[in-house]
Amino acid sequence: MKQKKKFIILGFVGFIFLVFWFAALSLIIKTMSRSSEDAGAPMTEVALCDEDASGLCIVTFGANNVNRMVINFQLPNPDYSPFYVKVNHRGTVGVYACEVVESVPTSAYCTGVRTPLGETIDIEVYAIAEDKLIARGTFLVSAIALATPVSLPGNAASVEKVPTSEPVPGDNDPSIHLNSK
Amino acid sequence: MMNSNWFINSVSILAQNLGIILAILVFVSWGTLLTFASLKKILGPQFTNSEQAALALGGFPLPVLLFSVSLLALRLFLPAGLILAISLLIFVISSGLALRTVWKYISSGFVLPVFIFLFLIFIRLGFLANVVLPPYFDSAEHYRLVQSLIRMDQIALSLPYYHLGYHVIIAAFTWITNANPGQVMLLFGQIILAAIPLPVYFFINRTTHSNAAGWFGVTLVAFGWFMPAHAVNWGKYPALLSMLLIQFTLGAALTKKRWLVALSMAAAVLIHSRSVILLAIFGMAWILTAVPRRKYVLLATLTGAILGLTIVLINKNQFVGLVFEPYGIWVTLLAGLLAVSVFQSFPRQIAASLLAILLMLVGMFIPITSVLTLLDRPLVEMTLFLPLAFLGGLGSIRLPKVVLLLFVTIIIFHAWTAYSFSPSACCTLVSRDDTVALDWMNKHLPANARVVISGADMSLDAYGLPIFGTGADAGIWVRPLTGRLILVLPYSTDFAAQSTHDLLCLKKATHIYVGGLSRSFQPGIVNEKPAWYETIFFLPNARIIMTLGCE
Numbered sequence: 001m002k003q004k005k006k007f008i009i010l011g012f013v014g015f016i017f018l019v020f021w022f023a024a025l026s027l028i029i030k031t032m033s034r035s036s037e038d039a040g041a042p043m044t045e046v047a048l049c050d051e052d053a054s055g056l057c058i059v060t061f062g063a064n065n066v067n068r069m070v071i072n073f074q075l076p077n078p079d080y081s082p083f084y085v086k087v088n089h090r091g092t093v094g095v096y097a098c099e100v101v102e103s104v105p106t107s108a109y110c111t112g113v114r115t116p117l118g119e120t121i122d123i124e125v126y127a128i129a130e131d132k133l134i135a136r137g138t139f140l141v142s143a144i145a146l147a148t149p150v151s152l153p154g155n156a157a158s159v160e161k162v163p164t165s166e167p168v169p170g171d172n173d174p175s176i177h178l179n180s181k
Numbered sequence: 182m183m184n185s186n187w188f189i190n191s192v193s194i195l196a197q198n199l200g201i202i203l204a205i206l207v208f209v210s211w212g213t214l215l216t217f218a219s220l221k222k223i224l225g226p227q228f229t230n231s232e233q234a235a236l237a238l239g240g241f242p243l244p245v246l247l248f249s250v251s252l253l254a255l256r257l258f259l260p261a262g263l264i265l266a267i268s269l270l271i272f273v274i275s276s277g278l279a280l281r282t283v284w285k286y287i288s289s290g291f292v293l294p295v296f297i298f299l300f301l302i303f304i305r306l307g308f309l310a311n312v313v314l315p316p317y318f319d320s321a322e323h324y325r326l327v328q329s330l331i332r333m334d335q336i337a338l339s340l341p342y343y344h345l346g347y348h349v350i351i352a353a354f355t356w357i358t359n360a361n362p363g364q365v366m367l368l369f370g371q372i373i374l375a376a377i378p379l380p381v382y383f384f385i386n387r388t389t390h391s392n393a394a395g396w397f398g399v400t401l402v403a404f405g406w407f408m409p410a411h412a413v414n415w416g417k418y419p420a421l422l423s424m425l426l427i428q429f430t431l432g433a434a435l436t437k438k439r440w441l442v443a444l445s446m447a448a449a450v451l452i453h454s455r456s457v458i459l460l461a462i463f464g465m466a467w468i469l470t471a472v473p474r475r476k477y478v479l480l481a482t483l484t485g486a487i488l489g490l491t492i493v494l495i496n497k498n499q500f501v502g503l504v505f506e507p508y509g510i511w512v513t514l515l516a517g518l519l520a521v522s523v524f525q526s527f528p529r530q531i532a533a534s535l536l537a538i539l540l541m542l543v544g545m546f547i548p549i550t551s552v553l554t555l556l557d558r559p560l561v562e563m564t565l566f567l568p569l570a571f572l573g574g575l576g577s578i579r580l581p582k583v584v585l586l587l588f589v590t591i592i593i594f595h596a597w598t599a600y601s602f603s604p605s606a607c608c609t610l611v612s613r614d615d616t617v618a619l620d621w622m623n624k625h626l627p628a629n630a631r632v633v634i635s636g637a638d639m640s641l642d643a644y645g646l647p648i649f650g651t652g653a654d655a656g657i658w659v660r661p662l663t664g665r666l667i668l669v670l671p672y673s674t675d676f677a678a679q680s681t682h683d684l685l686c687l688k689k690a691t692h693i694y695v696g697g698l699s700r701s702f703q704p705g706i707v708n709e710k711p712a713w714y715e716t717i718f719f720l721p722n723a724r725i726i727m728t729l730g731c732e
Contacts, residue, residue, distance in 0.1 A: 049613075059613045062720035064621065072617045072720055077197045078364075101620040103363055103662050104313045106197075109617045 046123055046137030049074050056080070056125060056135050059107075069114040071096065071123070078105035081127040083134065088122040089115045184602050190307035198368055201360050202306075205372055208354060211276060212241030212248075216429075218279035221286060224436055230290035231392065232383045235399075238298060239380030239429035242422055243448050244275075246346050249353035256333060256356075268357065294379050297396075301375035301403055307602055308371060308413065313616050315366045317608040318652035320416035325661035327351045327362050344419035346452035370418045373425065377409055378402035380428035381567070385574035387435060388530055393585055398574025400589050401516065402566055404596035405573070407507030412563040414608040420560060423453035428567070430460055458544060458555055459564060466537035470529050477528035484535040491542050501545055504562045508569065509599070512592060516569050519576020527575050534568040541565065615655035615696055618723035623663040625718075626692060626725075632659045633685065633693040633728075635702050636669035654696030655723065676706040682713050686731035697722025 049057040059072040071085065085096040096112030115121050118140075125135040195202060217237035220228070228236075248271070255264045283291075315324065323344070330352035351369060355362045378399045386395035402409070412421055426449035433441040449456035472480055496502045520531050541564060544556035577585055622632070634656025650669040651657075660667050668690045674681055676693070684690075693714070695702045704724055707714045718725040 060721045062614070062617075062718070064719075065625075065717035070617070070621075070718075070720065072614060074613055078361075099620070101616045102623070103361065103620070104613075104616040105361060105364075107313065107613050107616045107620075109620070 043133060044135040046125060046135045048139075058123075058137070058139070063114060064111065067114055068111045069096075071110045071112075073098070073108045073110065075100075075106045075108055080106075080108075081129060081134070083108075083125050083127050085110045085112070086124045086126065087112060087115060088124070089119065183599075184597055186310070187304075187307045187602050190310035190603075191303050194306040194309045195303070198364065201358065201364060201368055202302075202372075204358050204360070205354070205365070205369055206302075208245060209241050209372060209376070211272060212243070212245040213237045214279045214283065215244040215275060216240035217291075218282040220436075221282055223438060223441070227436075228383075229386070230286055230288050231294060231395075232386055234291045234294040235379045235382040235386075235395075236429060236432040238294060238376045239383075239425045239432065240445065241376070242346075242350065242426055242452065243429065243445055245350055246448050246451065249350045252353045252357070253330060253333075253349055265357070294382065297399065298375055298379055301378065302372055304602065305371040305375050305410070306368075308604060309367050310603070312367060312604050312609070313613055314363050314611045314658060315370070315416050315418070316414050316604060317416040317610060318657045320366065320418070321652060321657040321661050323348065323351075323366060323416065323418060324362055324658075327355065327366070328661060331356050331362070344453055346448060347419035347422050350422075350452075366418060370413050370421065373418070373421045374410055374413060377421065377424050377428075378570075380425065380432060381570050381574065383428075383432050384571055388527060389575060389578045391578050393582060394574050394578045397577040397585055397589060398570045400592055401512070401570040401573045404593050404600075405512045405516070405570065406509060406566055407600055408563045408566050410600070410602075411507055411605065412559075414605040415559060416608070417559065417563060419453045420455075420563060423449050423456045424564070424567075426452060427456050427459055427463075430456075431463055434464070455556060455560055459541070459560075462540040462544060463537050466533045466540060469536060470533040474528065477524075477532055481524065481528065481532045481535060484532060484539055488535055488539045488542075491539060495542060501558050504542070504545070504558055504565070507562060508565060509595075512573075512595065513569060515588070516573030516576065519580075520572035521576070523576050523578055526578070530575060531572060534572050537568045538565060610652065610696070610698065611655040611658060612697055612722045614720035614722035615658070618694075618718055618720055618725055619655065619658055619662045621718050622659065622665070622692075622694075622725055626663065626665060628665075630691045631666040631668055631689050632656070632663075633668045633670055633690045633702075634659055635672040635674075635694070635696065635700060637672055637700050653700035654694075654698045656694035656696055656701075659694055672700040672702060674702065676702065676714065677709040682710070682728075682730065685728050689731075691728055692717075693726040693728065695724040695726060 044055050047055075047057050049059045051057075053074060055076050057074050059074050062070040062072065064070055069087075082098075082100070084098050087094045087096060094113035094115070096110035098108050098110035101107035101109070120138055120140045123137050123139060124133055126132060127134050213234075214237075217233055220233045220237060220240075224233070248268075252264060252268055255267070259267075314320065326344075326348045330348055351362065351365055354360070354369070355365050358365075381398045381402050382395035385398040386392060389395070409421060409424060426445055430442055430445040430449055433445050446457070446460060449460070470477075470480060492505065495504060520534075524531050541556060541561045545554055545558055545561055547555040549555055577588070580588070626632075635653040636650035637653040639651045650671075652669070653672045656667070659665055668685075668688050670681075676682070685693075693702060693706070695704050695706075707716050707726060713728065713730045715727045715729055716724055717727045
């Protein structure tokens with residue numbers, strides 16, 4: 001009987017310990033990720049997800065039908081603060097509105113002015129709530145392929161151009177490869 | 182190393198989804214507690230606490246399903262607030278009553294299965310680190326049906342569907358918690374997977390009265406083979422959930438409470454219709470082996486010989502030869518040899534297990550319609566672990582504890598080094614580029630757009646009869662996530678052909694979805710026929726193309 005009681009107590013203590021351990025662990029991780037988002041803490045670096053997917057990172061770049069650049073972000077957690085992006089190219093700053101993917105809350109994309117190819121861009125991520133800079137990174141557009149003769153300056157070393165019958169701005173089929181710098 | 186990121190992945194998923202995970206665990210714990218209390222009330226001290234706790238984990242979907250059905254049904258008549266209040270009341274009262282019943286029975290025997298369950302959950306969570314939406318093409322349909330149940334707007338369409346029980350549970354949970362249905366499907370799937378090994382303990386311990394043998398069987402299910410864990414890659418969530426109730430039904434059969442068997446069987450069939458066939462097979466195997474003791478050697482030899490011959494024949498069949506692929510030779514051989522070593526002690530159990538395996542394999546060859554067989558290959562593939570683990574568990578009874586511990590260690594180490602705890606590349610149809618493209622599509626395409634998606638034919642039965650037009654890339658998610666109509670065409674479709682363009686115009690297919698997989702449409706179609714097609718959204722692994730030139 002004493003043995004049984006001991007087991008019961010040990011079991012419950014163990015269970016509580018386990019729950020506590022889970023909760024503490026998640027709290028630590030959440031606190032760490034929040035503190036990195038705080039303006040007071042050092043800003044985080046935005047990297048390409050292929051290189052480092054532990055924080056906010058860029059999956060790919062693309063374009064939409066009105067020739068706007070689309071930046072595909074992976075968020076570190078579903079509760080990541082709503083944000084917008086400033087892209088600086090040669091001193092010209094473009095503001096990109098961002099939206100979270102409804103069905104996958106750790107995916108978001110930002111849309112804004114398309115920048116020339118073969119040149120570096122500085123990306124700054126701002127939390128909307130406090131309008132504070134929370135992350136930044138520099139990227140180089142290294143190659144692009146277009147399906148339509150949309151004339152964009154930049155590195156044409158790997159450009160594949162196939163004209164369409166009706167060249168319309170935004171009628172493009174680019175393959176953009178970017179390297180973080 | 183294959184699973185080097187497992188721990189950090191599990192911690193990360195736990196931290197990111199702690200709220201939903203705890204909510205699902207409350208749901209599961211409630212179901213388990215109610216089942217455990219009911220078993221205690223019905224059976225008294227007939228079974229040990231460990232046995233009943235392990236079996237109760239298999240039975241948790243039963244009260245959860247009843248609760249979910251009632252909740253969704255009430256939505257037809259009552260306002261949401263009132264339903265939530267009633268639900269909370271039911272939840273609290275039933276938990277209180279159940280706790281009062283089981284309080285005096287709580288012991289190490291009850292706690293240990295719970296610990297193992299929590300440990301297995303932690304192990305399985307890491308799988309989700311790089312998954313954005315539930316895997317494979319089945320999941321898209323599950324998601325759509327769950328959403329239709331939540332919205333209640335297409336309920337009539339989902340009713341004839343044969344996995345309704347699973348959809349009802351996910352829909353009810355999603356509605357109560359306001360969680361993302363995709364996340365719920367993924368997390369619930371991993372929690373089901375963690376529960377599946379536990380009820381095996383009941384059967385082995387009941388037969389052998391050996392705790393060690395029971396836990397060895399659990400180890401075999403959890404770590405012995407690719408299955409059942411690999412089945413989450415196929416999005417076989419209803420079938421996995423039914424595995425719990427199949428075990429519970431078989432356990433209930435041992436209690437000789439017919440009404441409990443009938444109730445559990447009905448729930449299993451509602452969750453996955455082919456459960457009835459599997460239960461019939463297990464039942465038939467048990468009945469057919471009720472022969473005089475002296476005939477067991479003959480029966481087992483005969484069954485073993487036919488089974489061996491069937492396996493050889495199946496291995497020569499390119500469609501069903503895959504059925505044994507997840508069952509590595511060493512662990513399976515170990516289970517088999519251990520079973521042989523104790524044949525004298527458990528002749529009927531071993532003969533019945535062999536016969537059940539044989540009948541399952543035979544079931545793949547029995548046609549029920551022109552396109553369906555009694556059992557399909559994936560279902561047999563993901564169910565074989567049950568009789569195999571039972572055989573291995575029985576066989577372990579004569580092993581000294583040190584040797585048993587050594588085998589357990591080797592099996593876990595083998596799993597760690599040989600099986601990936603991450604998603605298989607075979608079945609991940611959706612990339613992050615796809616999720617963005619689909620979201621953009623939802624926001625920018627006209628409501629009456631019809632999107633062409635890539636499909637492939639797939640053979641799942643013994644005769645190689647294909648299922649036509651299964652989704653071959655993320656295009657399969659167009660309908661559930663955007664609500665746009667779809668047209669499935671073979672992934673090899675030549676879009677430069679006049680006949681294809683005519684077909685698109687005829688079917689009013691306004692857009693084409695091109696994913697980034699090998700079975701996606703060729704992305705170069707715009708280059709080939711710029712007058713017919715125009716890319717309107719581009720990411721490296723996902724494109725949306727508009728059809729031009731239709732009158």
